[in-house]
Amino acid sequence: MAELSVGQVASRCGVKVSTLHFYETKGLIFSSRNAGNQRRFGRDTMRRVSLIKAAQQLGVSLDEIQHAFASLPSYTAPTQAQWQSMATGWQIRLNERIKRLQALSDSLTGCIGCGCLSMKNCPLYNSQDKLGKVGSGPVLLQRKAGQQ
Amino acid sequence: MAELSVGQVASRCGVKVSTLHFYETKGLIFSSRNAGNQRRFGRDTMRRVSLIKAAQQLGVSLDEIQHAFASLPSYTAPTQAQWQSMATGWQIRLNERIKRLQALSDSLTGCIGCGCLSMKNCPLYNSQDKLGKVGSGPVLLQRKAGQQ
DNA sequence: CCTTTACCTCAAGTTTACTTGAGGTTTTAG
DNA sequence: CTAAAACCTCAAGTAAACTTGAGGTAAAGG
Numbered sequence: 001m002a003e004l005s006v007g008q009v010a011s012r013c014g015v016k017v018s019t020l021h022f023y024e025t026k027g028l029i030f031s032s033r034n035a036g037n038q039r040r041f042g043r044d045t046m047r048r049v050s051l052i053k054a055a056q057q058l059g060v061s062l063d064e065i066q067h068a069f070a071s072l073p074s075y076t077a078p079t080q081a082q083w084q085s086m087a088t089g090w091q092i093r094l095n096e097r098i099k100r101l102q103a104l105s106d107s108l109t110g111c112i113g114c115g116c117l118s119m120k121n122c123p124l125y126n127s128q129d130k131l132g133k134v135g136s137g138p139v140l141l142q143r144k145a146g147q148q
Numbered sequence: 149m150a151e152l153s154v155g156q157v158a159s160r161c162g163v164k165v166s167t168l169h170f171y172e173t174k175g176l177i178f179s180s181r182n183a184g185n186q187r188r189f190g191r192d193t194m195r196r197v198s199l200i201k202a203a204q205q206l207g208v209s210l211d212e213i214q215h216a217f218a219s220l221p222s223y224t225a226p227t228q229a230q231w232q233s234m235a236t237g238w239q240i241r242l243n244e245r246i247k248r249l250q251a252l253s254d255s256l257t258g259c260i261g262c263g264c265l266s267m268k269n270c271p272l273y274n275s276q277d278k279l280g281k282v283g284s285g286p287v288l289l290q291r292k293a294g295q296q
Numbered sequence: 297c298c299t300t301t302a303c304c305t306c307a308a309g310t311t312t313a314c315t316t317g318a319g320g321t322t323t324t325a326g
Numbered sequence: 327c328t329a330a331a332a333c334c335t336c337a338a339g340t341a342a343a344c345t346t347g348a349g350g351t352a353a354a355g356g
């Protein structure tokens with residue numbers, strides 16, 4: 001049983017069948033068809049779906065994921081090296097994100113310590129505001145890559 | 149100048165005026181009105197907006213944020229203790245999230261190490277799949293709080 | 297005073313990521 | 327062989343988080 005039906009992939013990946021259809025239209029996964037026009041997925045599809053779900057945890061959009069997947073072959077199972085370079089790429093991204101969250105956590109710690117009643121020395125609030133200078137405000141740790 | 153106009157809050161927080169209107173309809177921020185029916189915000193509004201943006205980084209929805217804000221007074225500036233208990237709550241959440249991302253990062257590291265050609269020992273893929281047992285699949289680290 | 301900039305409200309539009317449903321075909325289990 | 331379960335396509339609906347636009351009022355600078 002080399003190939004899997006859409007229902008099998010769905011149940012083993014914990015997603016709905018409709019989600020897999022959707023991912024296929026987005027070019028995130030690929031299938032061939034059997035005699036009766038039903039989808040048949042290679043086993044690597046499950047890893048793709050796992051990676052999609054993992055990446056979404058990091059706040060990565062499907063478009064970006066698709067872009068990252070673009071280096072992988074669509075219809076043949078990716079090689080070891082190909083998976084590895086993808087995984088490495090995600091991990092770099094993931095570690096950046098962890099760092100940012102850590103920084104945010106530190107800011108909150110400062111916030112808890114400072115009391116923040118005065119708003120003058122709150123590290124969260126004052127990360128950019130500098131006590132009300134003209135210009136852009138306390139745009140804090142977000143907005144690294146054009147989120148708005 | 150104790151109170152701020154919507155435009156001032158917007159530019160100092162790095163968000164659009166329409167976003168502040170939107171947040172107000174959602175009950176995330178509050179304003180009084182001047183003689184000409186224009187909004188006037190207390191300075192604590194900026195901290196609220198900072199916290200909203202920070203929380204969004206953690207994947208917290210506006211509804212949840214609103215719920216967390218519910219403990220704060222709407223029209224009077226929150227006290228030190230009130231801010232602190234909020235910040236502490238966020239930080240617990242934040243640290244949980246960091247832990248999860250760390251776990252994901254570890255899985256990816258395993259993935260990079262194992263090569264994953266066989267799919268038999270990939271820690272990312274096999275976190276729940278157990279080599280194809282019947283039942284639910286490699287539902288990995290997500291889905292902690294009914295995300296789908 | 298007058299014009300430009302900032303505000304106001306309310307309705308409708310946008311994007312992302314899916315889900316639901318209708319109407320019909322294929323597989324599979326008994 | 328037949329009935330239920332699984333698939334198929336395509337269109338439309340949903341939810342979150344905003345944004346845009348129209349039509350009109352207020353405030354601020356010269």
